[in-house]
Amino acid sequence: MAAVYTVGAVQLPTWFPAATATLWLMLGGFFLRLRYLLAYFVVVGVAVAVAVTLRHTGAPQPGVVLALVLAALLVLAYARSRERVGIQGSLGASMLVDLRDRLLAQGEVPPLDPGWRVETVLRAAYGDSFSGDFVVAARSGGVTGSGAGGLLELALVDVSGKGQAAGTRALMLSGAFGGLLGAMPADEFLPAANRYLLRQAWDEGFATAVHVAVDQRTGAYDARAAGHPPLAHYHGGSGIWEVVTGGRGPLLGVFDEPEFPGHTGVLLPGDALLLYTDGLVEDHARDIALGIDRLLGAAERVATHGFAGGAARILDAARAGEGDDRAVVLVWRHS
Numbered sequence: 001m002a003a004v005y006t007v008g009a010v011q012l013p014t015w016f017p018a019a020t021a022t023l024w025l026m027l028g029g030f031f032l033r034l035r036y037l038l039a040y041f042v043v044v045g046v047a048v049a050v051a052v053t054l055r056h057t058g059a060p061q062p063g064v065v066l067a068l069v070l071a072a073l074l075v076l077a078y079a080r081s082r083e084r085v086g087i088q089g090s091l092g093a094s095m096l097v098d099l100r101d102r103l104l105a106q107g108e109v110p111p112l113d114p115g116w117r118v119e120t121v122l123r124a125a126y127g128d129s130f131s132g133d134f135v136v137a138a139r140s141g142g143v144t145g146s147g148a149g150g151l152l153e154l155a156l157v158d159v160s161g162k163g164q165a166a167g168t169r170a171l172m173l174s175g176a177f178g179g180l181l182g183a184m185p186a187d188e189f190l191p192a193a194n195r196y197l198l199r200q201a202w203d204e205g206f207a208t209a210v211h212v213a214v215d216q217r218t219g220a221y222d223a224r225a226a227g228h229p230p231l232a233h234y235h236g237g238s239g240i241w242e243v244v245t246g247g248r249g250p251l252l253g254v255f256d257e258p259e260f261p262g263h264t265g266v267l268l269p270g271d272a273l274l275l276y277t278d279g280l281v282e283d284h285a286r287d288i289a290l291g292i293d294r295l296l297g298a299a300e301r302v303a304t305h306g307f308a309g310g311a312a313r314i315l316d317a318a319r320a321g322e323g324d325d326r327a328v329v330l331v332w333r334h335s
Contacts, residue, residue, distance in 0.1 A: 029075030130167025138182030236270020
C-alpha cells in the first residue's frame with residue numbers, strides 16, 4: 001500500500017497529494033493489529049517524504065501535516081480500543097449489535113392464550129441504540145394449577161445509569177435474568193436476580209425491577225417490585241386506574257437477603273396492568289407522585305379508545321424528557 005501511494009504520488013501528483021495519506025492511515029488502522037500499526041505509520045511517513053522529495057514540490061503545508069498527525073492519533077486510539085476486544089475490522093461493532101439483538105429477543109412476549117395481549121415499548125436516552133431498561137418474558141406452569149404454559153411471567157428492569165453506560169450492563173443482565181425467568185417459582189425470581197447482581201460487584205451495580213406472573217386461565221396475578229415505581233391496575237368495570245402500593249421491596253444489588261413481598265390480584269375481562277420505568281415519571285422539577293398522576297391521566301385516555309397501540313401512546317403522552325431511558329409494558333385481557 002505504501003509503495004502504491006509512493007508511485008502514485010510521483011506519477012500522478014494531482015491525484016495523490018500528501019493529504020490523501022490520511023486514507024492510507026485509516027486503512028492500516030482498519031486491518032492491522034496495534035503492534036504492526038506503529039511500524040506501518042513509520043512506513044507511510046517515509047512514503048510521504050519520498051514522494052515530496054521526488055516531486056520537488058516542497059514540504060507539505062503545516063495544516064496538512066497537522067491533519068495527518070491527528071488522523072494517525074485517532075486511528076491509533078481506535079486500534080487500541082479494538083485490541084481490547086481481540087478482533088479486527090468492524091467485527092467488534094457487528095458482534096455487539098448481534099448480541100444486543102439476540103438478548104432483546106428474550107424480551108419478545110411468547111404466544112399468549114386467546115383473550116390476552118401484551119405490548120412493550122422501550123426508548124433509550126437521547127435516541128441511543130443501547131438502553132438501561134429491558135424486558136424479559138417467559139411462559140411456565142400456572143399459579144393455580146392451570147397446567148404447563150398457563151403462567152405468563154414478565155420482568156421490567158431498569159439498570160442504574162442511562163444510555164450506553166447502562167446499556168452494556170443491561171445486555172449482560174438481560175441474558176441472565178432471561179435464563180432465570182420461568183426456570184424457578186415466581187416468588188424466587190427477584191431474590192435470585194438480587195444474588196446474581198451482588199456477585200458482579202459493579203461500582204454502580206444496582207437496578208430496579210418489577211416482576212409480574214399472570215395466570216392466563218384465571219386472571220390471577222402476583223406482582224413484586226424491587227425499588228421500582230408502582231405498577232397500575234386498570235379496572236374495566238369502573239374505568240379507574242389503581243396504583244398498586246403493595247408488593248414492594250428494596251433495590252436489587254444492595255442488600256444480601258432482602259425480602260420481596262408479593263401483591264396478588266385478579267385481571268378480569270377488560271382489565272389491564274401498566275408497568276413503566278422511572279424515566280416516564282421522574283423529573284427534578286416535580287415530585288414523582290405528580291409524574292405518576294400525569295402518566296395515569298395519559299393511560300385513562302388510552303383506555304377510552306382501546307388498548308391496542310396503547311403502550312406507545314402512553315409513553316408519548318407522558319411527555320417525558322429525552323434525558324433518561326423509558327419503557328412501558330401494557331398487559332390487558334379482552335372483555
